[in-house]
Amino acid sequence: MGGNVIEVNEAEYRDMIKYIKDMQKSLDPRWMKKTLKRNADPIVEDMKQRSHSARLPSQIGTTTAKRRAGPYGVRIGVIKNDPVKFPKISAQGLASILEYGTAERFRILKKLGMIVGRISTGEMPSFPFLRPAWIQGRKIMTDKTVKAIKKRVP
Numbered sequence: 347m348g349g350n351v352i353e354v355n356e357a358e359y360r361d362m363i364k365y366i367k368d369m370q371k372s373l374d375p376r377w378m379k380k381t382l383k384r385n386a387d388p389i390v391e392d393m394k395q396r397s398h399s400a401r402l403p404s405q406i407g408t409t410t411a412k413r414r415a416g417p418y419g420v421r422i423g424v425i426k427n428d429p430v431k432f433p434k435i436s437a438q439g440l441a442s443i444l445e446y447g448t449a450e451r452f453r454i455l456k457k458l459g460m461i462v463g464r465i466s467t468g469e470m471p472s473f474p475f476l477r478p479a480w481i482q483g484r485k486i487m488t489d490k491t492v493k494a495i496k497k498r499v500p
Contacts, residue, residue: 369499375417379410382420385490389483396475398444405437423476447472
């Protein structure tokens, strides 16, 4: 074989393993989610201010639910839905339509049960508000989170 030999001092190896385990314990999921949520607040506020809907800002926020964001993550955006405010379309659906817009759509005209034509219902131009806020705030959020992790790790 080759001449690549690595010498490991057993005591130093045990100390390194202990240090890594201590790091893992100090970055528990609860602390990590709380830190990410706090650092994501400026992004959420920016998303709310950029929104073109009067009802939508109350549905924008963050969630730390494990099944949605993973054990160490946070989800940012339109995460809530109030059926009273949005009886025909969900808040997430409306946000998607506002963010990306739609092509021209048509509905069918019927008379006496027979299709007699189509009529345009129009198109929706896009008004991006989620993505620009995310792009503008993600670097700041990441830097703050890394700084907090460095402060927390022994």
